Amino acid sequence: MNFRTIGRMGWKVSEIGYGMWGMGGWTGSDDAESLDSLQRSIDLGCNFFDTAWAYGNGHSEQLLGKTLRANAGKRLYVASKVPPKNRKWPSRREFSLDDCFPPDYIHEYVDKSRANIGVAALDLIQLHTWEDGWLDDSRLPRTIEQLRASGKVHAFGISLNRWEPWNGVRAVRSGLVDAVQVIYNIFDQNPEDELFPACREHKVAVIARVPFDEGGLTGTLTVDSKWPQGDWRNIYFVAENLKATVQRAEALKPLIPAGWTLPEVALRFILNNPDVSTIIPGMRKRRHVDANLGASDKGPLPEALYTHLRAHRWDRAPTRWSQ
Numbered sequence: 001m002n003f004r005t006i007g008r009m010g011w012k013v014s015e016i017g018y019g020m021w022g023m024g025g026w027t028g029s030d031d032a033e034s035l036d037s038l039q040r041s042i043d044l045g046c047n048f049f050d051t052a053w054a055y056g057n058g059h060s061e062q063l064l065g066k067t068l069r070a071n072a073g074k075r076l077y078v079a080s081k082v083p084p085k086n087r088k089w090p091s092r093r094e095f096s097l098d099d100c101f102p103p104d105y106i107h108e109y110v111d112k113s114r115a116n117i118g119v120a121a122l123d124l125i126q127l128h129t130w131e132d133g134w135l136d137d138s139r140l141p142r143t144i145e146q147l148r149a150s151g152k153v154h155a156f157g158i159s160l161n162r163w164e165p166w167n168g169v170r171a172v173r174s175g176l177v178d179a180v181q182v183i184y185n186i187f188d189q190n191p192e193d194e195l196f197p198a199c200r201e202h203k204v205a206v207i208a209r210v211p212f213d214e215g216g217l218t219g220t221l222t223v224d225s226k227w228p229q230g231d232w233r234n235i236y237f238v239a240e241n242l243k244a245t246v247q248r249a250e251a252l253k254p255l256i257p258a259g260w261t262l263p264e265v266a267l268r269f270i271l272n273n274p275d276v277s278t279i280i281p282g283m284r285k286r287r288h289v290d291a292n293l294g295a296s297d298k299g300p301l302p303e304a305l306y307t308h309l310r311a312h313r314w315d316r317a318p319t320r321w322s323q
């Protein structure tokens, strides 16, 4: 496992971190399997874990707490998120700070997450949705300062809405945030346009999420893929998105060298970008942990393949099903 320095915090984090959404509530989750996968990741050098109160109303956080206690003495970095008060993902331009993150409510959820995970301080707390317009509300910088001064969080970050990397550039430039979490993968390369240069300039950490486009870039989906009732992927992969995603993933397959896999290439593609501090693939299975953490040892992609893959950029705009 290789490590990168994460933004101005100076922490050395594993370049493959751990995304903990699925184990909080996607159908097919099994706590014993999730805990085994988390432990395996630590044994292989992973030290950065991204969870959120919203991942199963604290359940994913509690699994992380168990894992931390089983690994006392190891420096493991904990990132969680405050859910928007109105429980609406993504946020919209017309939502106010009071709709989503009133100051008292932020404090309340920092305490909830600390209790759920069982830590005195969270390394990173992120707002689970974001609008750059909220910067105009002077209560927000005050709240962030109070949190840092309280010692309950070491760093403050924002998680940007899907396909809106522009809606975070002002926050990065404001100097207020230490980290941004953004979708970045072979399809979604648009954070490179404005967001990453701003992060570089202001030493803001980049947490690259959804490296597999929620499964599309694992190459395992077909136009007939369906998930059990209640699984949110039925909403994201509506027929029109599923068809387009499968077509685009199929177009990538001929580029994958013999003996390599699409998921491995998807992660290594992101490793090519030095602006990225850590990548957080979602994993619930030991075999996925083994494969994904192994991508770090294989390193960035050779230049020729990287260049070919860059042509598969897919610019998308938020729509009614995209969340």
Ligand SMILES: NC(=O)c1ccc[n+]([C@@H]2O[C@H](COP(=O)([O-])OP(=O)(O)OC[C@H]3O[C@@H](n4cnc5c(N)ncnc54)[C@H](OP(=O)(O)O)[C@@H]3O)[C@@H](O)[C@H]2O)c1
Binding pocket: 018, 019, 020, 021, 022, 050, 051, 081, 128, 159, 160, 181, 209, 210, 211, 212, 213, 214, 215, 218, 220, 263, 264, 280, 281, 282, 283, 284, 285, 287, 288, 289, 291, 292
């Ligand atoms: N708004 C936000 O802040 C937000 C939104 C979305 C995600 N996130 C964060 O980003 C993380 C990653 O995103 P995600 O989990 O939604 O999507 P993702 O990482 O793009 O995809 C996860 C899916 O890929 C599968 N997978 C993982 N490794 C694989 C491999 N080597 N081969 C084949 N399949 C593999 C997983 O299966 P198994 O689960 O069965 O192992 C899961 O179904 C989340 O867990 C969460 O921490 C944040």
